[in-house]
Amino acid sequence: MEKFTKLKGIAAPLLVKNIDTDQIIPKQFLTTVKREGLAKGLFYDWRFNVDGITTNTFVLNQPEFKNACILLADENFGCGSSREHAPWALLDFGIRCVIAPSFADIFSNNCTKNGILTIQLSIEDIEEIATASPTHPTDINLEEQCIKCGNLKYSFNIDADVKNTLMQGLDDIALTQNIQEKITDYEAQIKKLKPWL
Amino acid sequence: MTQAQTLYDKIWADHLIAQRADNQTVIYIDRHLVHEVTSPQAFEGLKASGRKVHAKNKTLAVCDHNVPTVNQASGITEPTAKLQVQILEENCQENDITYFKLMDKRQGIVHVVGPEQGFTLPGTTIVCGDSHTSTHGAFGALAFGIGTSEVEHVLATQTLAQNKSKNMRVIFKGALPKGVGAKDMILALIHKIGTAGGTGHVMEFTGEAVANLSMEGRMTMCNMSIEAGARAGLIAPDDKTFEYLKGRAFAPKDKLWEDAVSYWKTLPSDKNAHFDKEVTIDISTLEPQVTWGTSPETAANITGNIPEPTAKNDGISAMISYMGESAGMKITDLKVDVVFIGSCTNSRIEDLRDAAHIFKGRKVATGVRTLIVPGSGLVKEQAEKEGLDTIFKEAGCEWREPGCSMCLAMNADKLEDGERCASTSNRNFEGRQGRGGRTHLMSPIMAAAAAISGHLEDVRKYL
Numbered sequence: 001m002e003k004f005t006k007l008k009g010i011a012a013p014l015l016v017k018n019i020d021t022d023q024i025i026p027k028q029f030l031t032t033v034k035r036e037g038l039a040k041g042l043f044y045d046w047r048f049n050v051d052g053i054t055t056n057t058f059v060l061n062q063p064e065f066k067n068a069c070i071l072l073a074d075e076n077f078g079c080g081s082s083r084e085h086a087p088w089a090l091l092d093f094g095i096r097c098v099i100a101p102s103f104a105d106i107f108s109n110n111c112t113k114n115g116i117l118t119i120q121l122s123i124e125d126i127e128e129i130a131t132a133s134p135t136h137p138t139d140i141n142l143e144e145q146c147i148k149c150g151n152l153k154y155s156f157n158i159d160a161d162v163k164n165t166l167m168q169g170l171d172d173i174a175l176t177q178n179i180q181e182k183i184t185d186y187e188a189q190i191k192k193l194k195p196w197l
Numbered sequence: 198m199t200q201a202q203t204l205y206d207k208i209w210a211d212h213l214i215a216q217r218a219d220n221q222t223v224i225y226i227d228r229h230l231v232h233e234v235t236s237p238q239a240f241e242g243l244k245a246s247g248r249k250v251h252a253k254n255k256t257l258a259v260c261d262h263n264v265p266t267v268n269q270a271s272g273i274t275e276p277t278a279k280l281q282v283q284i285l286e287e288n289c290q291e292n293d294i295t296y297f298k299l300m301d302k303r304q305g306i307v308h309v310v311g312p313e314q315g316f317t318l319p320g321t322t323i324v325c326g327d328s329h330t331s332t333h334g335a336f337g338a339l340a341f342g343i344g345t346s347e348v349e350h351v352l353a354t355q356t357l358a359q360n361k362s363k364n365m366r367v368i369f370k371g372a373l374p375k376g377v378g379a380k381d382m383i384l385a386l387i388h389k390i391g392t393a394g395g396t397g398h399v400m401e402f403t404g405e406a407v408a409n410l411s412m413e414g415r416m417t418m419c420n421m422s423i424e425a426g427a428r429a430g431l432i433a434p435d436d437k438t439f440e441y442l443k444g445r446a447f448a449p450k451d452k453l454w455e456d457a458v459s460y461w462k463t464l465p466s467d468k469n470a471h472f473d474k475e476v477t478i479d480i481s482t483l484e485p486q487v488t489w490g491t492s493p494e495t496a497a498n499i500t501g502n503i504p505e506p507t508a509k510n511d512g513i514s515a516m517i518s519y520m521g522e523s524a525g526m527k528i529t530d531l532k533v534d535v536v537f538i539g540s541c542t543n544s545r546i547e548d549l550r551d552a553a554h555i556f557k558g559r560k561v562a563t564g565v566r567t568l569i570v571p572g573s574g575l576v577k578e579q580a581e582k583e584g585l586d587t588i589f590k591e592a593g594c595e596w597r598e599p600g601c602s603m604c605l606a607m608n609a610d611k612l613e614d615g616e617r618c619a620s621t622s623n624r625n626f627e628g629r630q631g632r633g634g635r636t637h638l639m640s641p642i643m644a645a646a647a648a649i650s651g652h653l654e655d656v657r658k659y660l
Contacts, residue, residue, distance in 0.1 A: 016512070017512060018392055018393075018492055018512075020624075020626045022605075022624070022626045022627070022628065022629050023626065023627060023628075026628060026632070027605050027606055027607050027629075028607075030234050030262075030263075030607060031234075031263060031277035031278055031280075031281055031607070032277075033237035033238065033241070033280065033281060033284055034237075034238065034241075035238050035345075045627065045628050045632055050614065050632065050633070075393065076392060076393040076396070076426065079392055079393070079426060080328065080624060080626060081327075081328050081605075081624075082235070082326060082327055082328040082342035082343060082344055083234075083235065083344075084235065084238075084326075084344035084345040084346060087344075102393060102396065104393070104396065104426060105362075105396060105397065105426070105428055106328060106341075106342055106343070106344060109343075109344060109347070110344035110346065113344060113346035113347070114346070159360075160220070161219055161220050161221050161360075164219050164220075165219060170219060172346065172350055172358065173246070173248065173349065173350050173353050173354065175217045175218060175219055175221070175358070176217060176223055176350065176353075176354045176356055176358060177353070177354060178217065178218060179214070179215050179217055179223060180354075182214050182215040182223075183214055183223070183225070183354060183355070183356060186214045186225055187225075187355075190225070194457075194460065195453060195456070196318075196449035196453040196454070196456065196457040197227055197255075197318075197321065
């Protein structure tokens with residue numbers, strides 16, 4: 001997994017509440033057996049009309065935002081289906097960070113596993129960044145837990161473990177396998193205590 | 198004396214292994230369910246890193262999301278779906294994982310199959326690359342959906358790194374009125390607390406009405422706890438739970454069964470256990486529920502009206518516009534094109550019996566396409582044994598083969614642009630059942646009433 005330390009770029013505002021993972025990546029793209037190549041399906045029903053023609057009104061289709069690497073959203077972003085295709089599609093499109101007042105649990109977990117930073121800020125702060133962007137790029141420093149955009153400056157909170165995972169780009173499975181002995185002990189123990197399992 | 202614990206606290210404590218170098222807590226996973234859509238990349242990752250499946254006998258696989266629900270005997274024709282199922286089959290074969298293939302009568306929707314096979318047991322941790330894994334919480338199991346990276350992690354280690362959630366108690370007060378059931382209860386709860394109302398929490402559903410629900414009803418309730426944002430939903434195991442599981446293929450037998458039951462009886466929350474959050478909902482006057490918008494929290498009484506948008510930008514106007522409604526209109530004035538009875542929320546035998554009871558001796562309204570999709574081959578067999586299929590067919594419904602079908606429209610069962618559907622599934626998001634499709638969530642009897650009337654209807658008229 002690619003490390004996340006700093007990120008500087010354009011933040012695209014998509015200030016809608018409860019954006020679900022069905023919107024982020026519709027079902028027809030879930031038949032893939034690969035992690036890559038999902039950018040084309042990102043927000044498909046909003047980016048393209050029924051004939052597959054690009055819609056001018058959607059934020060990521062506007063020239064100043066089409067190279068965005070940060071997404072600004074409203075509360076409960078990523079609710080619904082557990083599909084990891086949602087962060088894969090964001091990543092493939094070039095989005096490495098989502099800022100919203102709140103996130104759905106499974107989605108934010110899936111983001112961490114893919115080196116995408118999710119930051120919680122109040123909607124008022126997010127609206128300020130949205131106004132300043134795209135004239136100013138947004139600058140994120142994970143180590144210092146701060147965001148800058150033009151004259152605006154915010155600090156954010158993040159779970160220490162998540163921060164560590166992102167900054168070091170840790171291999172999640174290898175970390176667990178380092179305590180394999182304890183897993184083996186646990187398995188021996190439950191074999192005795194709960195032999196029906 | 199040990200501190201009073203909730204059901205969740207107890208299961209959590211029983212599965213704690215240790216902390217890793219990065220301070221994350223590692224918990225053991227007793228049961229892992231796998232399906233074709235969220236697993237190929239996990240198996241691929243495993244292979245690429247030279248890792249092996251750690252506990253194949255704790256893993257059960259089934260194809261369900263993209264399978265056709267007609268003519269399954271001739272196989273899958275859609276090439277990408279066919280490939281995905283083929284890859285699942287190969288992965289299961291290579292790793293010696295039990296797999297129920299198409300046409301095996303044990304095949305069906307993963308969250309119907311797990312309980313039906315007794316693979317789901319109280320006090321266990323259960324995961325699957327599907328958010329509706331919360332369904333299994335009906336058995337007093339800690340069950341939740343995970344992403345594909347976590348599927349790979351579980352395959353490789355039979356564990357997950359996770360932080361503990363908070364405890365939330367939902368108290369359903371009062372007795373259920375006629376025509377109202379588990380689906381209405383959970384929709385009313387989601388309406389009350391919102392789709393993020395349970396975020397960061399594991400919800401335990403309590404109250405006499407919950408205890409009185411059948412196992413099928415409890416599964417419907419826990420299934421949709423994710424729609425309230427909860428990590429998982431839980432219901433304390435009781436005699437009804439044990440009765441349901443006894444004798445099922447993967448359930449323990451003889452002495453092991455007795456030992457298991459004594460352990461399961463220790464699981465319910467202690468009397469003075471602490472809950473971080475508590476919600477009480479009075480159901481004694483609850484009406485049948487139906488959603489009008491594109492979020493499950495838009496549940497309303499069937500006798501109600503489409504709301505008027507409020508001054509601030511609350512999304513109501515956008516939802517009304519997408520749904521092709523007008524503010525203030527009566528909900529029962531909405532005509533339906535399609536009725537879907539199925540999904541991991543409502544495709545079990547009791548759901549089909551309830552729906553059949555409404556359809557019996559009646560006809561589907563002209564122009565309404567009605568799909569009845571059983572949750573598994575075994576549900577289908579049982580329904581046919583009871584003659585439910587005949588009732589459905591005589592009423593003018595299509596009797597299909599098992600799968601996820603129109604709940605997420607990954608197969609051929611989907612809505613056309615602008616079509617309105619009365620659906621027993623769990624999500625009414627924009628385009629969920631097909632681009633431009635309009636979904637109204639409701640119980641199986643309410644969906645049956647809509648099929649007969651040709652519009653959203655109060656099922657109590659048919660009782």
